[in-house]
Amino acid sequence: MKKILFVLLSLFFMCSLSSNAAVIEGSVSMSDKVPKEFFGNWKVVSVCTKSTDKELINSKSMDIWVLSRTGDIISLSNPLSGARAQITVDDVKGQTVKFEKKSFYPDEESVETPILTLQGDNFTGVDKISIKTFQNGKLIKEDYVEYQVKGTKISGSGISGIFGM
Numbered sequence: 262m263k264k265i266l267f268v269l270l271s272l273f274f275m276c277s278l279s280s281n282a283a284v285i286e287g288s289v290s291m292s293d294k295v296p297k298e299f300f301g302n303w304k305v306v307s308v309c310t311k312s313t314d315k316e317l318i319n320s321k322s323m324d325i326w327v328l329s330r331t332g333d334i335i336s337l338s339n340p341l342s343g344a345r346a347q348i349t350v351d352d353v354k355g356q357t358v359k360f361e362k363k364s365f366y367p368d369e370e371s372v373e374t375p376i377l378t379l380q381g382d383n384f385t386g387v388d389k390i391s392i393k394t395f396q397n398g399k400l401i402k403e404d405y406v407e408y409q410v411k412g413t414k415i416s417g418s419g420i421s422g423i424f425g426m
Contacts, residue, residue, distance in 0.1 A: 296379055299377070301414055303325065303384070303415060304323065305326050305410055306322070309407070310387075312404070313406075325341050335349075335360075346362050346364070348362045349362070356378055357386075358377055360375050368395050370395075377412070383412060384411070385412075386410050388408040390405070391404070392405075
């Protein structure tokens with residue numbers, strides 16, 4: 262009888278331990294920390310400040326960025342080029358946001374990291390891009406490009422004074 266009671270108590274104890282070990286895991290989304298004024302349409306001027314390969318880059322360019330959010334997903338699109346990507350928010354400190362966009366192709370992978378500081382209807386910051394080129398699965402080249410960026414709000418949340426209002 263003592264053996265049966267011991268076995269039952271042992272089983273009960275082990276079951277209670279295993280149920281405590283099953284912890285629900287998850288991560289906190291940073292997308293809800295992004296100031297709403299970042300979302301909308303932006304005219305963005307980029308000037309290259311660093312590059313390991315001058316043939317890869319434009320020294321100066323102008324783009325349109327459309328930043329939008331649906332739930333926890335933030336998208337960045339460019340109606341001029343047709344490019345569209347989901348981006349990850351790495352960090353938010355006040356009006357400064359650090360995004361990340363990863364792209365994978367058969368022979369190339371790139372990581373783009375814009376760090377932008379919002380100032381009213383403008384932002385300034387840096388856009389860092391690392392590009393790895395592969396051949397037959399082996400890394401053959403690694404490049405780095407850095408741009409100073411300035412954005413001016415065209416439309417969207419937070420725009421003010423465009424019509425003198």
